[in-house]
Amino acid sequence: MTAFLDIILPVFVVIGAGYAVVWLGWFAQSGVDGLMRFAQNFAIPCLLFTAISQLDLGQNFNAPLLVSFYTGALGGFVLGTVGARFIFGRDWPDAVVIGFCCLFSNSLLLGLPITERAYGADALEANFAIIAIHSPFCYGVGITAMEIVRARGTKPGAVVRKVLRAMFSNALIIGIALGFAVNLTGLVVPSSIQHGLDLIARAALPAALFGLGGVLVQYRPEGDLRIILAVCAVSLLAHPAIALGLGRGLDLPTASLRSVVITGAMAPGINAYIFANMYGAARRVAASAVLIGTALSIVTVWMWLSVLP
DSSP: OHHIIIIIHHHHHHHHHHHHHHHTTSSOHHHHHHHHHHIIIIIHHHHHHHHHHTSOHHHHOOHHHHHHHHHHHHHHHHHHHHHHHHTSOOOHHHHHHHHHHHHOBOIIIIIHHHHHHHHOGGGGHHHHHHHHTHHHHHHHHHHHHHHHHHSTTOOHHHHHHHHHHHHTTOHHHHHHHHHHHHHHHTOOOOHHHHHHHHHHHHTHHHHHHHHHHHHHTTOOOOSOHHHHHHHHHIIIIIHHHHHHHHHHHTTOOHHHHHHHHHHHTSOBOHHHHHHHHHHTSSHHHHHHHHHHHHHHHHHHHHHHHHHOO
16 A cells, blocks of 8 residues: 555646646646647657666666567567457557557656656666667557558568658657767766756656646547457556566566566557557547556556565
């Protein structure tokens, strides 16, 4: 109960506050859109840039960490895609979107604050290593799969160009890439600029959590309940279970194992709906999975925290 009250509940209080003020009409949806643009296009890229520019790449970018997390993510994508096509009878574009919902856990808006509250700010280095390639990896998998099923016969070069264009127009990926550039070249960011970036970065998680609550007001759970619950089961249970098994098998250090499992146990992120909207497929399932998965994760994250050392 202490973990629930001290770690999980404060995060969802901020999300709930954002949801409540928008639902009650005290905060305009246009304000939420502006807040999320600030968080996703400016504050979170500053946070990622700062974290990755200062990250010990040799210590944190290790194969067991990434294999444990991303095997679980790919397993979720395969389970979601195959299940949607052959169990629920959805067409291939819908199936790919549903697989993407199972692939793209909310590593930033939920994974970071919950890990920080559970284990402290010093426990976030493995989270940042995962997040550094999360968007490129997930969008690479999702866009490639979608372009293959939608445009059979398209030249491979055209598919690669679409994938790269979609990935490297993303502000998060730009922030990550610049962080790597500074880290690898040894450039020193002037202290006045770094202090400014730090100020913006401190606003990232509170603003994003509050905005996430406001965004979720738009998503009404309608129909498709069985497949939505299947997406939630894969995202909240299967992905972290695969990651936990692999992490233990590969003898991950405790801190890394915690980050891998907690990040894998997060509900589908808003990017799942953005991806569905990009292709006009399974939008209702994606929107409802974000909403219902976020609500259910209050309980499932508590369970995973109790399992971890």
